[in-house]
Amino acid sequence: MTGFDPDSALVRRVCPSPNHGEREESKALDSIILHYTGMETGEAALARLCDPAAEVSCHYVIGEDGEILQLVPEVRRAWHAGKSYWAGERDMNSTSIGIELVNGGHDFGLPAYPDAQIAALAALCRDIGSRYTIPATHILAHSDVAPFRKKDPGEHFPWGRLAEAGIGHYVVPHPQDADAPLKRGSSGEKVEGLQGMLAIYGYDSAVSGLYGKKTEQLVAAFQRHFRPALVDGKADESTVATLKELLATRPREAARKMPAAVGIS
Ligand SMILES: [Zn+2]
Incomplete structure (x- = not known):
């Protein structure tokens, strides 16, 4: 694919990826899945997301400075969720928009997400929400929909700050106490x-x-x-x-x- 018109006015640059297919037509687009790139640099991640041999992609990439790039048109099914599940749905790629945040992730010290990047993400989620009906409980981590394989965007991702911007479903975590938790081997x-x-x-x-x-x-x-x-x-x-x-x-x-x-x- 050569260039395409971006779906959002927030997009600074279109970098078309060849890695996408048809969405399952009977399914509504109702979810946003967040990822980290997990590579040393944003450039390396972008190259991989556009490499036909890698067979991975996403709709949007957000740089650490908040720059938003679009790789795949929203109407197309990008390849970011893999084997996945949420609320009865097993083809999350057909029902979601995938957003990659440039961040080294667990392999590179789990760096903090800069404010500019989170502000851009909140604006993009709001913008996507103007085109589709996305319940708050369907703004998810890759690790929520692929919990047996994935850890991204990781425990440093500021869900609370996103919630303050009106994005996602979140409550303040209950305080930790010394107690006997249910754990591996428990039953009943x-x-x-x-x-x-x-x-x-x-x-x-x-x-x-x-x-x-x-x-x-x-x-x-x-x-x-x-x-x-x-x-x-x-x-x-x-x-x-x-x-x-x-x-x-x-x-x-x-x-x-x-x-x-x-x-x-
Ligand atoms: Zn991911």
Whole structure:
């Protein structure tokens, strides 16, 4: 593809990537997925996102200085989420806009996200929200939709600041206390309840009553987004209370979207 007209007036530069396909027509575009590039430089990340051999892409890249680039038109299905799940949907690439934030990520010391970059992201999310109906609970981390494989955009991503700008669903994390958390090897009703709550919120959580590796990974993904002070995969009181408050405060449109089959047993 040669150039295309950007979808947003906020776009400074169009850098067309060949890596995209048709969206599944029956599915509504209702999600935004945030990533970090996880490479040493923004240039290296951009080269990879436009390399046909890499078979990855996203719609937007935001530089550390807040510069917004568009790589794939919004109507096209970019390749950023991979094997993924949220709230009943397993083809998140068809239902989302993918935004990559230039940031070295876990491999390069998990650098802080500069204010200019977060301000640009908030403006872009608002702009995308003017074209599509995106529930607050569908502005997500890659690690929320691929919790068994991915950690981005990481526990340093400022979800609270984004929420102050009116973007996403967020509550102040409940304070940590010394308590005996549910953890790998735990079982029973409390584990079932935890797994059920994670599933109702949107996570790919099976309700088995057994706290295995997958539950640990899901809890770590939850903590990375909603209780980032300690990401250990153990469901302590602070983690559970934060999850309960999120469920109690989620906007009604999110509840409506959930498939009827998902629920606490
Ligand atoms: Zn990612």
